[in-house]
Amino acid sequence: MDILTNKWKHKANVLMHKTYLSLLWILLMANVLVGSTALQAESNDFSGRDILFLHTDRDLYIAGENLYFQIYHIEGIANKATGRLTYLVLQNQHGHLIKKLILRLNNHRFHGRIYLPDTLSTGSYQLITYTNQMRHPDQLHQKHKTAVFIANRFDETLEGLKLNTSDSLIRTFSHQNRKMDARRGYSPTLKTDRTTYGRREKVKLQINPASGPNSLQHLSVTVAHHLSFLAHNEDGKPEAEQLHETESEYQTQTQSAYHHENENLILEGRVIDRHSDAGLANVRVTLSTPDSLLNFNYANTGDNGDFHLSIHDFYLDKPLYLSLDTSSLEAAARLLVFDKFDIRSSAQPASFRFLPQHKAYVQSSQEYVRISKAFELDYTRQTAEELKAPSYRPLLYAVPKHTVKPSLFMPLNDFHEISRELLSPLRLRRQANRFLARMQIERTAYQFFDKQPAVFLDAIPVADINAIIPLESADIKRIEMQNFHWAYGSMRFDGILAVFSKAEAYRRLNLPEHASMIEGYSLLQPAAYQPPDYRLQGEQLTRTPDLRQLLHWQPDIQLKDAGSFDTSFFTGDLKGLYLIKAEGITIDGKRVTAVSSFIVE
């Protein structure tokens, strides 16, 4: 009995030990997983895997036309922000960037247009869209690329159009799409009320999502002449292209330099030693923009010399002045600003299939565009979406202690006279043909600060007060003085002198060596395609030719699992076969495409 009891006890102990070990293992793994999830959440820069999709209204354009596009963003794991800054570039086959655009997505979407300048030469082009995160070398393949072909309006030879003697375009196109749809599993169906229409007739289109577990998250529809759509050669992979970053000085950008731009654009750069090119830590980089209020911002460089500044909407469409705070410099330094458009994408031109009919089509399209321009026909409508967030303006102070308007007094010839007659807290002393400034301390009578005040002209820092001495009363709108020992973050000022001019006198300032001026960033405004509406048969509409090859462009359609979407549009004056192409994204990020056609007689 004792033996049995001992045996059972032994077995129980073994079982208990096994249980303990299992529990320990589970808990250890849990800690590891929690740690890696936390790490993922913290380093959301690279594990989020945001995906962008870009749809265009057509594949073939004539220079001088508008290219309409829609961008969709599928959010990554950790990054759930709805507002997001996105970059869009148009690159030619030699790798030169023709257009550089910045967009702010609204609820993960943006639709707009790009005007294709008349000067573009005939050839393949790429539209590349990416976020700031995707500029990182590890994220290069996440950029979305779409290939288009642009023919110059004045190109008579059209040598860039390499004709192919393959099957008809529709069969090729449909075949390619069937292959894609077969991979994806389903696509919406497109149905028009008729198959043949006359000139300027109404076409009713119904889009039905296919039944299935996944809803379509985004959908855009385009209707254009069938020859506007191009099929790719079987070996072309315009969308899955791997980018190969060439060596550049930006190759050594650290992870911290690629910020999520969820709300504002982030200006990134580095301060390096002028001689050794090593990054300089703890250097203060200041940012200003010309304005009627004294705005000022700064950032400190990190250990590797990198810095980043948030560009609020207040800074958009304005020149940006960057400078180094010399009090924080110990060595000769150079300021580098990283170019958001330096993506170094490999320019592998897409290989399109052109049918023999394409040459005549392009030649006639060139004529149509010429006529449309003569009639000044533009079917673009700016949408009234509010892009700019309530503007945060980083001010150095709210209200100055002293304000003087020279126009209220007798005209004076230079700033030295102005300071002597009108600016009692400011003293300018001449020393060897140069002026030194000191400001009187507001709180203690007749005492002056040891150091010179910070001087600003139109909110731009002025390194040397002698630069503003030539300004006379007629040049100056107002002068502000803040004669306190002033703190702005970790910066300290022995008084502040701000001069605001009448005629942008800041433009005449010579920038110091360690300063830089950037023209400024602008956001592309959303735009929609607005074709003529022939329900209203006005005299003007009757006389105006309608040589549109794009009949309808409707981005941003949202479908649910159940229910269809109905839309309508009018045909133009051009006869021919027209394709209706619907491109969409499912909720799980899969692309779907559907194609249909009708004839205009």
Next chain:
Amino acid sequence: MKSQKIQPILLICMLLVATEARLQQPASNHNQDFQPHLAGEVYSPTAIFSGSPYYINAWSIGQVFLKAGKTADSCMLRYDGYLDELFWLTHDSYDQVMLDKDLIAGFRLFDASRQQWIDFEQIEVSDPLTGAKRKIFAQLLLQDELSLYVYRYVRETGATTSVMQAGQLVSRRVIGPEYQYFLLDKNGDSRRIQMNRRSFLQSFPEKRRELRWELRRMRNRIRNEQQLVSAVRLLNALHINE
């Protein structure tokens, strides 16, 4: 033998705690790099009074809400009720900075003694005698259609006292805390109220009967701040509109 059994249990408990702690770990704040910079005068007021001008004597951790909509987090702050100014202790050089009042919409302080956060907002009130408008920092007691604020200022009492300083007896003016209560409606119009029931009822004559009945039912004589808050809550419930 017993300790051998307890050890694995202890180990498991430690791991459980560790896992729980990791799970509750908040995500790091990526926005810390883009905090707004606070601006103000580097200034240390000269202590020439007997009594403290500060609402909370010690520096408190807090937030500053700027008028532009941005927030500066994790700042060491102190509210000077005598000057009606907010002071910030800079983390790098430990300068005392009197923040630019015109840039501030409000702030929040942590009262360690009561273990609670206190919200202050900059409001505009009218002087009852002159009608002139002035801006003050007032503590928010109740946020509703009619919000209740208290202006916790410090003033000279008129008395003087003698204190020993460097071995000498010196005279100092005595300062002490005072309170003024304001009601603010959604339009920003303010009205000062007193902390007693009679005055409270007189301020709202059209609902006087209803208010009196409810206050009596609640046995609320409005003799302290809590009772005043309760009375204003009642006021809002009765949907009194001016």
